Amino acid sequence: MRPRIRRSTWPRPALVLTDTPDPACPDCRGEGGHNHDYGDYETGEYAGTEWEPCHCWDETRRWTLLHLPRTPQWPRTGPTPDPWGDEPPF
Numbered sequence: 001m002r003p004r005i006r007r008s009t010w011p012r013p014a015l016v017l018t019d020t021p022d023p024a025c026p027d028c029r030g031e032g033g034h035n036h037d038y039g040d041y042e043t044g045e046y047a048g049t050e051w052e053p054c055h056c057w058d059e060t061r062r063w064t065l066l067h068l069p070r071t072p073q074w075p076r077t078g079p080t081p082d083p084w085g086d087e088p089p090f
Contacts (some may be wrong), residue, residue: 005065013068021057028054 002020007013021032028034033053040047053059 001061007068008064013070014064015066015068016062017065018062019058021054025054025056028056032057032059 002022003017004020006016006018008016021028021030023030031054033051036050036052038047038050039045
């Protein structure tokens, strides 16, 4: 296990201790997995990409360390008005 601290935003803001892929892994070369393109069975054209995680990394291994406060969501009225107005600076 190679732990690191990350900031998570879902389901609420928090600092999370998470596992990272092994940079010396010969299978994924430290990326944590592989992308596999697949096609439609009837037409044979590209239909999407699937992610297959590598054995050197468990992406579900994470622990919440600290919940962070949420940012206020009150409505903002736009830019703040100029306190000096249209008066000249002298």
